[in-house]
Amino acid sequence: MAAAPPLVPQRSFYKRPLPPSCTAFASPEGKQLFAKALAAGTMESYFILAPQMVTQNEPAFCALGTLVQILNSLGVDPQRRWKSGWRWYDQDMLDCCRPLSDVAQVGLTLSEFACLSRCNSLDAVVHSPLLDAAGGAAEREAGLARFRDDLRETSRGKGVMALSYSRATLGQTGDGHFSPIGGYCEEDDMVLILDVARFKYPSYWVPTRLAYDSMLPLDKATGQPRGYVVLDVAGADSGSPGAPLSQTTVTLNKSTWASLNGSLSGLLLRSAKDSPTATDLVNTLLSHLALSLPTSPIAGRSTASASLPSLLDTLSTTRLAAATPFTSSSDPSAVLLNLTFLLALVSPRSPLAALVPPSAAADLAALAEDALERVPGLRDEVDGAARQLGALGECCRSEEDNGAACGCAGPGQGRGTEGGAAA
Incomplete structure (x- = not known):
């Protein structure tokens, strides 16, 4: 029977003396x-x-x-x-x-x-x-x-x-x-x-x-x-303790959002040639989201309560949802979540809103506003998603301005880590 390999001693640290500069x-x-x-x-x-x-x-x-x-x-x-x-x-x-x-x-x-x-x-x-x-x-x-x-x-x-x-x-x-x-x-x-x-x-x-x-x-x-x-x-105050809990979060990171943003921009520019209706455009965008990503770009938070199903149930009764085939989907909730994400994509604070074809812009805005008015809490979720997308985009622009590709950097200690031999 082979002898067990010797245990490798592990270095252990408890605090460091401050250098003279500190x-x-x-x-x-x-x-x-x-x-x-x-x-x-x-x-x-x-x-x-x-x-x-x-x-x-x-x-x-x-x-x-x-x-x-x-x-x-x-x-x-x-x-x-x-x-x-x-x-x-x-x-x-x-x-x-x-x-x-x-x-x-x-x-x-x-x-x-x-x-x-x-x-x-x-x-x-x-x-x-x-x-x-x-x-x-x-x-x-x-x-x-x-x-x-x-x-x-x-x-x-x-x-x-x-x-x-x-x-x-x-x-x-x-x-x-x-x-x-x-x-x-x-x-x-x-x-x-x-x-x-x-x-x-x-x-x-x-x-x-x-x-x-x-x-x-x-x-x-x-x-x-x-x-x-x-x-x-940001803004006038830091939030109200009585405000509703956030139910959803964007699941993209800076690199996947950069890729999706690029493909969506191209899709909107190409679709303008066909003068689509608002219904056509909504379904084209939903199809693109479903086919281009392995998972939904937005998901319910792990701490979300029964409020999220209630929000999606109410969203399903709107004219915007009626324009989609969500009822025939194997996962209607996933389609409705993507619809929430789509509202963030075309919200006034999103750069993609300017690329919506003129033939669909007015009707799409009316459908979006109807849903935001009728579904309690939906506007907060859409605003939160739009804020996250804006932050991801700003991160990419900052890194590109500094000469770096917008992607996930490789391992290293330069970013900030207290591990390794130099602890």
Whole structure:
């Protein structure tokens, strides 16, 4: 009988000492910086972020940990249940733009982080210092000045800042990482980073110029720039606790949406030559969705209650649904879900709406508005799907502007991961 192979020793880590470039938040020096910033009024972001501090759930979930902390800090209602009857953001909810299984392997890029933010009702303004640095010393200094301006604004309570940076530049182990900015001591020109890898490093202050320089190395996984994102609640408010729960979610990621968007654009442009009726166009689009994708582009949330079947039942009684052969389908609910997705495709906020053939545009708009008015909750579902599609499209445009193909990047540590030998 062969002997069992020897067990391979596994390395284990519990925290790391901060390098000299970082000043621990809880140290005497860190407390002095806090006191100065507090007196200057530049610690406002700390007081909304600190009560929501989280530790990232996975070694590559630093972006998700950062975003969930910011969403809860800004009081955004997820319109979904976390557990039991409670509505609250958790890292496992942030699956728009990339599947969580992919994120767990390679993390997120800066543009994907912005995509997730927009999917969840935030305005996200992305800044890439690398583009400033590429222009020369003067542009780099101008970029640093803009970074300081944004630090002043957010630390005084106007939005929140998330930083995508290289740990190596700070003298830390590892590479790409995301964390929120908790404050700014202008007198000493120091930035407070609330590190979401709390198992590895505590929160710390770093010089502003060093924080800026830490965004300059390219993301090794994608070849794309790092940077920072200024985030705030989109629209007038962050949602109402009495609003209905969201029942559906788009199942596409940025690359599958880019492909589908292209094929739908071509289909709409070609169909204009035939002057289709609204009914013809609806059925052409539904057929295309069914044939071009392995699964529906929209699905009920795993936490959806009986409200989704009720919504689809009411949708089935509308004139829009009557224009489709959903009753003869082997899965009528799937057709009605695709019809909900189609409403998002032709909504006023969708670029595809401009490609609807003139022969069908007015009647299709009337059918859509009739359904939205008659079906309780449908408008919220359509608006949510349109918002997710817009975020996916913006992610692709951002990556293409930076010279990258719109697709899923390969494995690597550049995106933000605390695993591997360099932990």
